[in-house]
Amino acid sequence: MEVTFRIRRQNPDVPGQEKPYWQEFVLRDVDPTDRVLEMLHRIKWEQDGSLSLRRSCAHGVCGSDAMRINGVNRLACKILVRDVGEKVQVEPILGLPVIKDLIVDMEPFFDHYKQVMPFFVNDEALPEDGRERLQTQADREQFDDTTKCILCACCTTACPSFWANGNYVGPAAIVGAHRFIFDTRDQAEKERLDILSEPNGVWRCRTIFNCTPACPRDIEVTKAIGEVKLAIRKGETFGIIQIDEVH
Amino acid sequence: MQVHKHDAIIIGAGGAGLMAALYASKGGADVAVVSKLYPTRSHTGAAQGGIGAALGNLDEDRPIYHTYDTVKGGDYLTDQAAAKILAENAVDAVIELEHMGLPFDRTSEKRISQRRFGGHTRNFGEELVRRACHAADRTGHMILQTLYQQCIKNEVKFFDEFQVVDMIVVGGTVAGVVAIELGTGEFHIFHGKASFFASGGWGRCWSVTSNAHSLTGDGAAIALRRGVPLQDMEFFQFHPTGIYRMGILITEGVRGEGGVLINSQGERFMERYAPSAKDLASRDVVSRAIYLETRAGRSIKNRGYVHLDVRPQTVNRYFAEEGRDRKDFIDEGTVERKLPDILDFCRTYLGVDPVKEPMPVQPTAHYAMGGIPTNVDAEVVIDADGAVMPGAYAAGETACVSVHGANRLGTNSLVDLVVFGRRGGMKVAEYVKGADWTPLPADAGGEIEAEYERIRGGSGKSRPGELRALMQQTMMDNVGVFRTEETLQKGIDDLAELRERFRTDLQIDDKSRVFNTDVMEAWELGCLLDLADVTARTAYERKESRGAHSREDFKKRDDENWMAHSLIYQTGEMSDPSYEAHFDKKVDLSLWEEEIEQGIPEDQQKFRPIERVY
Numbered sequence: 001m002e003v004t005f006r007i008r009r010q011n012p013d014v015p016g017q018e019k020p021y022w023q024e025f026v027l028r029d030v031d032p033t034d035r036v037l038e039m040l041h042r043i044k045w046e047q048d049g050s051l052s053l054r055r056s057c058a059h060g061v062c063g064s065d066a067m068r069i070n071g072v073n074r075l076a077c078k079i080l081v082r083d084v085g086e087k088v089q090v091e092p093i094l095g096l097p098v099i100k101d102l103i104v105d106m107e108p109f110f111d112h113y114k115q116v117m118p119f120f121v122n123d124e125a126l127p128e129d130g131r132e133r134l135q136t137q138a139d140r141e142q143f144d145d146t147t148k149c150i151l152c153a154c155c156t157t158a159c160p161s162f163w164a165n166g167n168y169v170g171p172a173a174i175v176g177a178h179r180f181i182f183d184t185r186d187q188a189e190k191e192r193l194d195i196l197s198e199p200n201g202v203w204r205c206r207t208i209f210n211c212t213p214a215c216p217r218d219i220e221v222t223k224a225i226g227e228v229k230l231a232i233r234k235g236e237t238f239g240i241i242q243i244d245e246v247h
Numbered sequence: 248m249q250v251h252k253h254d255a256i257i258i259g260a261g262g263a264g265l266m267a268a269l270y271a272s273k274g275g276a277d278v279a280v281v282s283k284l285y286p287t288r289s290h291t292g293a294a295q296g297g298i299g300a301a302l303g304n305l306d307e308d309r310p311i312y313h314t315y316d317t318v319k320g321g322d323y324l325t326d327q328a329a330a331k332i333l334a335e336n337a338v339d340a341v342i343e344l345e346h347m348g349l350p351f352d353r354t355s356e357k358r359i360s361q362r363r364f365g366g367h368t369r370n371f372g373e374e375l376v377r378r379a380c381h382a383a384d385r386t387g388h389m390i391l392q393t394l395y396q397q398c399i400k401n402e403v404k405f406f407d408e409f410q411v412v413d414m415i416v417v418g419g420t421v422a423g424v425v426a427i428e429l430g431t432g433e434f435h436i437f438h439g440k441a442s443f444f445a446s447g448g449w450g451r452c453w454s455v456t457s458n459a460h461s462l463t464g465d466g467a468a469i470a471l472r473r474g475v476p477l478q479d480m481e482f483f484q485f486h487p488t489g490i491y492r493m494g495i496l497i498t499e500g501v502r503g504e505g506g507v508l509i510n511s512q513g514e515r516f517m518e519r520y521a522p523s524a525k526d527l528a529s530r531d532v533v534s535r536a537i538y539l540e541t542r543a544g545r546s547i548k549n550r551g552y553v554h555l556d557v558r559p560q561t562v563n564r565y566f567a568e569e570g571r572d573r574k575d576f577i578d579e580g581t582v583e584r585k586l587p588d589i590l591d592f593c594r595t596y597l598g599v600d601p602v603k604e605p606m607p608v609q610p611t612a613h614y615a616m617g618g619i620p621t622n623v624d625a626e627v628v629i630d631a632d633g634a635v636m637p638g639a640y641a642a643g644e645t646a647c648v649s650v651h652g653a654n655r656l657g658t659n660s661l662v663d664l665v666v667f668g669r670r671g672g673m674k675v676a677e678y679v680k681g682a683d684w685t686p687l688p689a690d691a692g693g694e695i696e697a698e699y700e701r702i703r704g705g706s707g708k709s710r711p712g713e714l715r716a717l718m719q720q721t722m723m724d725n726v727g728v729f730r731t732e733e734t735l736q737k738g739i740d741d742l743a744e745l746r747e748r749f750r751t752d753l754q755i756d757d758k759s760r761v762f763n764t765d766v767m768e769a770w771e772l773g774c775l776l777d778l779a780d781v782t783a784r785t786a787y788e789r790k791e792s793r794g795a796h797s798r799e800d801f802k803k804r805d806d807e808n809w810m811a812h813s814l815i816y817q818t819g820e821m822s823d824p825s826y827e828a829h830f831d832k833k834v835d836l837s838l839w840e841e842e843i844e845q846g847i848p849e850d851q852q853k854f855r856p857i858e859r860v861y
Contacts, residue, residue, distance in 0.1 A: 013759035045712025049756030049765035056459040119396035120348025132345040134357035
């Protein structure tokens with residue numbers, strides 16, 4: 001099949017290209033099962049080497065190639081041509097400054113992530129037998145969903161609350177905090193919940209739900225945010241949360 | 248050029264780099280991690296099935312069994328003392344990862360859960376053992392995340408999206424590295440007492456690979472150009488189960504959970520090739536079997552792939568045949584729970600649901616056993632006698648300790664990362680306390696900047712993408728699973744032609760500086776071409792078959808003549824390099840030698856190199 005790509009481009013380093021503009025590329029002999037990333041590579045490798053994007057693993061686990069494809073945040077390597085049709089519009093994710101073409105400045109995103117203490121805290125003595133801490137598989141499963149996050153920014157940059165206020169920590173950071181708040185081995189849930197109760201914490205979430213369908217890892221992002229809100233409201237986190245109460 | 252000064256410069260932010268950074272900084276060193284990717288993009292995150300450690304949480308297990316499996320899996324090219332350190336340190340390292348918060352799956356006793364993996368056995372090959380500690384089928388992702396999180400906690404300094412492109416060597420001592428800041432295109436000097444390469448592999452030399460686009464072997468190529476030999480480059484692992492045509496990895500954990508390989512006749516063909524371990528024989532054995540089935544006309548639709556079948560009815564049928572306990576039988580829920588990412592890949596990319604249909608798989612270029620030679624403390628060594636290059640360190644896939652020998656066992660890459668990343672980090676902390684600063688030469692960075700400008704100015708007719716695709720195809724056809732003198736010569740000739748075009752006929756469209764991935768990819772292609780070349784050359788020279796290096800014109804392992812590591816050196820001019828391979832680095836056989844000293848009769852020795860049978 002033949003596919004036409006319409007790509008949002010910008011290069012601050014080239015006179016005349018400092019402002020965003022659209023450029024079209026036509027690709028022939030496209031297989032419906034080709035990944036959009038492969039098509040962007042074909043454009044770059046066969047037609048215009050200056051097309052710029054981030055990518056690495058090419059199978060949806062490294063989180064490099066988040067972009068807005070036909071108006072929806074996707075990883076270019078995890079969406080196939082058959083899912084996007086013969087006319088494909090590609091632009092950078094929204095809410096972060098564009099550096100060049102499809103590459104945005106990820107620093108504000110990672111800064112938000114670092115704000116929520118996204119690391120394991122447990123200062124108690126280690127088990128005397130020198131072995132692992134114990135945890136039941138049921139407790140392990142409480143936070144399984146949020147361990148899947150690859151920090152691609154698809155959720156945060158799909159969130160209208162984040163677009164409106166870049167100081168909002170955003171869904172990805174809350175997912176990062178959730179992974180520890182609901183881990184029975186961790187001891188810093190209070191500090192994290194205090195951080196997330198601040199004005200730019202979870203309460204900026206208006207439950208718009210854009211984040212959940214944007215997630216390429218199928219994390220139930222809105223639900224995780226809801227669980228954190230509930231934990232803050234109840235002032236405690238373990239053993240009492242009925243997921244139904246959140247919605 | 249801007250100069251940054253830190254005790255230790257860690258190049259790469261995957262598992263080995265982050266582990267080294269953590270331990271070097273805990274040991275008091277001022278550390279900077281310089282990485283061309285954001286740390287969480289590193290390919291450690293793509294590792295799926297598990298990390299091997301003889302915890303014995305589900306089956307009786309001991310580090311010495313793990314050592315044995317590693318040595319045998321490496322077809323006896325593994326350095327035995329290093330393998331012992333790997334297996335012993337693995338236990339502490341995995342426990343420590345758990346203490347850092349890594350969310351391993353749990354047993355009913357609340358301990359770390361373990362699964363079977365290829366080549367991992369109990370009691371010196373007696374039966375398969377559950378040794379691979381796992382977090383669903385995203386163990387590498389959890390290791391990468393956990394280590395990055397701990398680095399944030401410990402306030403490790405990161406230079407993200409800074410690509411290291413050269414190493415500064417002054418009178419045989421490493422004084423730092425040169426990096427390009429991708430966002431601006433500016434060059435920076437990182438002046439350090441210790442430079443630690445943890446920059447990953449080079450699977451992108453081949454057309455079908457499980458490796459990320461960024462795995463272009465930068466660190467190994469830079470080291471080779473600056474006088475470090477590369478060790479055992481002829482040994483490159485093809486993982487048997489990549490998704491057909493795409494190469495995306497399907498973890499060995501699928502077979503660990505009972506999945507089987509089936510040919511076009513509906514036959515579980517591994518029963519013929521490895522009567523005992525069957526589908527869980529070591530990877531080189533299984534990959535060759537798939538190629539041989541293809542040659543015999545028994546691949547599916549004659550297209551060079553076979554089926555990997557983990558449907559519960561199939562798995563349970565074979566479990567029943569083997570007399571396994573009914574409580575081991577699996578259902579759809581087991582597959583969904585234990586292999587969620589695999590199901591997701593197959594459903595997304597193939598429209599195949601592995602719970603209901605078998606997966607089409609073929610061997611995929613996966614892992615470099617060879618690389619920058621190091622000792623067990625990650626110090627880079629530059630000759631057959633183990634002379635250390637002061638200030639140079641390496642760990643992870645880019646390094647060659649050698650614990651993997653001629654073929655790496657599944658899970659041992661993650662073990663390698665954490666064990667030797669940690670040991671290296673500790674060593675660096677100790678080294679920088681006593682070492683003096685090596686002054687930078689006046690022209691530091693000048694040579695590589697000029698090379699970059701040459702590439703940027705490219706106005707020929709050969710796009711980097713075209714040259715890369717040609718290189719990948721010739722490597723796949725001629726330097727792949729099976730090799731002969733003829734194919735290897737063809738590979739060497741093709742590469743020479745491609746290198747000439749790379750030197751004289753490059754076409755670069757993007758002349759700007761900001762985030763210039765056109766020039767970046769071209770420079771990376773130069774690294775790949777160097778590494779492809781030394782791979783083909785050492786493969787040509789080694790006239791035997793061992794582990795992943797399978798010569799059809801020399802089908803047997805030949806311990807008498809070839810029980811040695813290869814070291815290949817770059818000689819001649821930087822712009823027109825030639826190479827010299829030596830096969831005089833002894834394999835460490837110390838565990839076997841101990842058995843001889845103890846008077847253990849030959850038939851009871853465990854570490855004597857014998858023919859590998861699975």
